[in-house]
Amino acid sequence: MITRRRLLGEAGLAGLAMLSSSARAETTVKLALPDGVDARPITRPFRRKARWCCSTTAPLLETPFEVFDRGVLPPNERFFVRWHWPLILKRVNVDTFRLNVHGHVDRMLSLSLEELMALPQFEIAAVNQCSGNSRGFFEPRVAGGEWGNGAMGNARWSGVRLKDVLDRAGVKTGAVEVRLSGLDAPPVADAPRFIKSLAIDHARDSEVMIAYAMNGNPLPLLNGFPLRVVVPGWYGTYWVKMLSDIEVLDQPDTNFWMKSAYLIPDTPGADIKPGDNVKMVPISRMNPRSFITNIKAGSTLHAGASTLVRGIAFGGDTGVKRVDFSPDGGNTWEAARLGKDEGKYGFRHFEARFRPASTRATTLMARCTNDNGVTQPDRPNWNPAGFMRNVIESIPVSAA
Numbered sequence: 001m002i003t004r005r006r007l008l009g010e011a012g013l014a015g016l017a018m019l020s021s022s023a024r025a026e027t028t029v030k031l032a033l034p035d036g037v038d039a040r041p042i043t044r045p046f047r048r049k050a051r052w053c054c055s056t057t058a059p060l061l062e063t064p065f066e067v068f069d070r071g072v073l074p075p076n077e078r079f080f081v082r083w084h085w086p087l088i089l090k091r092v093n094v095d096t097f098r099l100n101v102h103g104h105v106d107r108m109l110s111l112s113l114e115e116l117m118a119l120p121q122f123e124i125a126a127v128n129q130c131s132g133n134s135r136g137f138f139e140p141r142v143a144g145g146e147w148g149n150g151a152m153g154n155a156r157w158s159g160v161r162l163k164d165v166l167d168r169a170g171v172k173t174g175a176v177e178v179r180l181s182g183l184d185a186p187p188v189a190d191a192p193r194f195i196k197s198l199a200i201d202h203a204r205d206s207e208v209m210i211a212y213a214m215n216g217n218p219l220p221l222l223n224g225f226p227l228r229v230v231v232p233g234w235y236g237t238y239w240v241k242m243l244s245d246i247e248v249l250d251q252p253d254t255n256f257w258m259k260s261a262y263l264i265p266d267t268p269g270a271d272i273k274p275g276d277n278v279k280m281v282p283i284s285r286m287n288p289r290s291f292i293t294n295i296k297a298g299s300t301l302h303a304g305a306s307t308l309v310r311g312i313a314f315g316g317d318t319g320v321k322r323v324d325f326s327p328d329g330g331n332t333w334e335a336a337r338l339g340k341d342e343g344k345y346g347f348r349h350f351e352a353r354f355r356p357a358s359t360r361a362t363t364l365m366a367r368c369t370n371d372n373g374v375t376q377p378d379r380p381n382w383n384p385a386g387f388m389r390n391v392i393e394s395i396p397v398s399a400a
């Protein structure tokens, strides 16, 4: 369990040091993105982060896919990173840091980390996934960060309930939203700070939390040290990092990141055809996904041999009800065995066995159904921002 001493004692280590150029690109990784840049350098530019496949314009660090085969709680140093603005603080002073709470409240708060950590501790395992995870596979292609499938991660988060902090400030009647912002600022003064808001009831649901640790360790600076918001079941865009300001609003938030960015078509799965004109709404809850992690596309399997297939699934805004496996491109399905349930918002391990029947080419598939009865679609969902992809993944293999 994370103690105050442990977190506050991390002060000296909280700095984000760029390593010298000698640690630059050593090798490249192949990304199977249609018509995209298909190879990127693997670099290690950040201390306390592993070697990465790094975009050059902003810190977009994507988790290498093989990491997901090693367990449902990937190490913090492998957790993906996404910031909107390229200027990220390199150091946070834990002695002077304050979390301010103001707006439509009875009393303003300015909490030190010690004061915050004195509130009751809350823990939950939850998947953080970028809305644009897998955007690089969209066809027709769309603009935005060209992620593969690695803009997601699962961790056990420790911290305090957002509700407990709001209760201390005393939310006044008439409050409608809670606006969350962090220490990061845009590079030019007239660009919008990254700010997100949650409806007041959601902010007080006792699951939305302010985390100071992931997997028992302080947050890496790039994942929001010293505090970040965790919104179980919702896309990462709401998981504000380096949280320093909470404002209770008595009007709906109309800031750029709520009104103009992160909008999805108001259709099932946010799925439309290019050119369709539909009502747009703010993105919110995640949908179910599953990935086979131990067999790569293009593998040749041993015909007739008992073959293990394993992977990870998550239900999105609720738990995993079942995962089915198909050894034959979706013609037949059988239930996979589910691993331990570590909490409904987290990754769930699954595995199945089969005997590759012949030497014919075939396609392996996994399909997750969540506790709300929502199943991954056979055909890719599409929208112009490249959000919420969750088609059943296909792994073409042969057997000899």
Ligand SMILES: Nc1nc2c(c(=O)[nH]1)N[C@H]1C(S)=C(S)[C@@H](COP(=O)(O)O)O[C@H]1N2
Binding pocket: 079, 080, 081, 082, 083, 084, 085, 128, 129, 130, 131, 181, 182, 183, 184, 194, 222, 223, 224, 236, 237, 238, 239, 240, 241, 242
């Ligand atoms: N302060 C701040 N918080 C932020 C962002 C940001 O740009 N600034 N990006 C959001 C987005 S879009 C995502 S997907 C998640 C990524 O979290 P991670 O970097 O810890 O993986 O952080 C969210 N929180």
Ligand SMILES: [Mo]
Binding pocket: 082, 129, 130, 131, 132, 236, 237
């Ligand atoms: Mo994101």
